[in-house]
Amino acid sequence: MxxxxxxxxxxxxxxxxxxxxxxxxxxxxxxxxxxxxxxxxxxxxxxxxxxxxxxxxxxxxxxxxxxxxxxxxxxxxxxxxxxxxxxxxxxxxxxxxxxxxxxxxxSRIGMVVKQGAPKPAIATAAQFKQTLLAAKSVAYSDSASGVYVENELYKKLGIQPQMAPKSTMVERLPVAEQVAKGEYQIGLQQVAELLPVPGVTFVGKIPEELQSVTxxxxxxxxxxxxxxxxxxxxxxxxxxxxxxxxxxxxxxxxxx
Missing domain, CATH: 3.40.190.10 (Periplasmic binding protein-like II)
Structure with a gap:
């Protein structure tokens, strides 16, 4: 493009x-x-x-x-x-x-949900962990933030086995666009890539102690x-x- x-x-x-x-x-x-x-x-x-x-x-x-x-x-x-x-x-x-x-x-990592969906609590590590466990599906990018989520973040939270079956690394396409379409319940990506996309609600940045700053x-x-x-x-x-x-x-x- x-x-x-x-x-x-x-x-x-x-x-x-x-x-x-x-x-x-x-x-x-x-x-x-x-x-x-x-x-x-x-x-x-x-x-x-x-x-x-x-x-x-x-x-x-x-x-x-x-x-x-x-x-x-x-x-x-x-x-x-x-x-x-x-x-x-x-x-x-x-x-x-x-x-x-x-x-x-x-750049820091943030979360979006489909516009109109309830805005989950992610202010603390415990809240963020519970939100991920309760989610039906989670998407993240195939770039730096997604690599961190898949290889490190889930391990830090101790939830990799539970998250693996319902997590998808989205190749090339903006994660928020897929969430806006209803393909996934939660999207994780760098904040600057989430904010410009219509059809989603920006929940916020993930807790600082879990961040990966790119x-x-x-x-x-x-x-x-x-x-x-x-x-x-x-x-x-x-x-x-x-x-x-x-x-x-x-x-x-x-x-x-």
Whole structure:
């Protein structure tokens, strides 16, 4: 899936930026940062004159849309925005310039139910555990948050045997969309991926002592066609001026 962000109108750009210098940047971004990026991308495009062609895909997993799999197929990107440790793996593989790495935001896991359904109690670990045990079905993503739920969270709560038969890892598709359709009773995913989806009620973040905080980061592939312009975009996304939009999307600013 591709989404293009183009300047809405030609602005009088600063002397350092002329239309002749404008670049067409291809940005691959994963779900957790996408809501913030959809706010910030058009702003940057209007200010810089650059065109941002956006390619969506998870940070990891077997889906062909996953960013590592796209790069492995030779797909072009000037910027990749993804889970930090998945980006680090691409750096180890020599696919992303290590000097380009920029930390962008922290993401926490939340819960949704179908709109109109009773809102369960999850304020404490005991309440959250009971809500999961009482649920008929639970869905989570095939990215960082879902991997944590399946491999660690259930074990921490001591309920893995009870949850395994009624839990589903949803590949690529937004978990909240499946909950809105009535496919699953409860959805767990990063808050920033839950909030934009209609047809669900956001219950809240899971208790802090059970959280897995995912750091989102960005980098520039070694094959980028416009590395200088890509660096300017990353500086903008990480800037103090971008933080209000980052937080409004459900993410937390990275401590600086």
């Amino acid at each position: 591709k989404v293009s962000f183009k300047p809405v109108l030609a602005l009088a750009l600063a002397a350092c930026c002329s239309l002749a210098q404008a670049a067409d940047l291809t940005v691959m971004t994963s779900g957790g940062f996408t809501a913030a990026y959809k706010r910030l991308g058009p702003q940057y495009a209007a200010k810089s004159g650059d065109t941002l062609t956006t390619v969506l895909g998870p940070s990891m997993g077997k889906a062909p849309q996953a960013i590592p799999n796209r790069l492995a197929r030779g797909e072009h990107a000037d910027v990749v925005i993804m889970v930090g440790y998945a980006l680090d793996e691409l750096i180890k593989q020599g696919k992303v310039d290590p000097a380009s790495r920029v930390e962008l935001a922290d 750091r989102f980061a960005a980098g520039i592939p070694v094959s980028a066609e416009h590395p200088a312009e890509a660096r300017q975009l990353l500086d903008y996304l990480a800037s103090p001026g971008a933080q209000a939009d980052v937080r409004a999307s459900g993410l937390d600013s990275v401590p600086r």
